[in-house]
Amino acid sequence: MNPILKALTIMEDFKKTSGNSEMNDREIVFSKSIKAGKRIYYLDVKKNRKEEMFLAITESKKIVQGEGEDVQVSFEKHKIFLYKEDFEKFMVGLEQAIAYIRERQEIPKRDYYEKEEENDIDTTENKEESSSKVEIDIDF
Template structure:
């Protein structure tokens, strides 16, 4: 399946240090919708910069299971493993909103992500299916 050719419906970018996460809603040929979560990391090899990408596909029948599992896992980390840690220190929404306002539009991001030294097929884009 050539996912890059599927119609982009919605995109949300989350900048996280050296990583950027993209939450993209795409449409299938049959006008069904699915979510792709892409992690993009800037890398350097032999003096050249490129973006390494990892992608996960989440389908509508799995949305609730995925969100529930993610929330349960994050809650476990926050309450059981790191109860004393101040996670709110990372909630700098003002800077995040400024970065979003200055960010290029989605189509430009897609064009930039295609100019890499790494074939995206080499990362084994995996589908996330919950049983």
């Protein structure tokens, strides 16, 4: 292969694999994160080069290896790209899969869900208490 052509190919591969994080952040038009124990799910609405929107679903799981000073933390990530023309079929399939699980197996409540729910309840109660005590003091 021609050395110039080879260099151009390597540069293109580098651009594809390294990517420009600033460019990737710019294409996100909406983002929602869902924390679930050691996992975080990201729902990112992005635009492609044709300005068409699609959904990028990312599961990020924290992996801790070793103990003491030798602890190494890494994140395992899995992505799914869902395009507008597939939304309806995907939702139907997802709803069917969830219904199947709910009918056949009780979903276990884990400690971290219960703690999260307790925090949510405390926050809600505090908001309710503070919202019921509205005091306005305006001096002119």
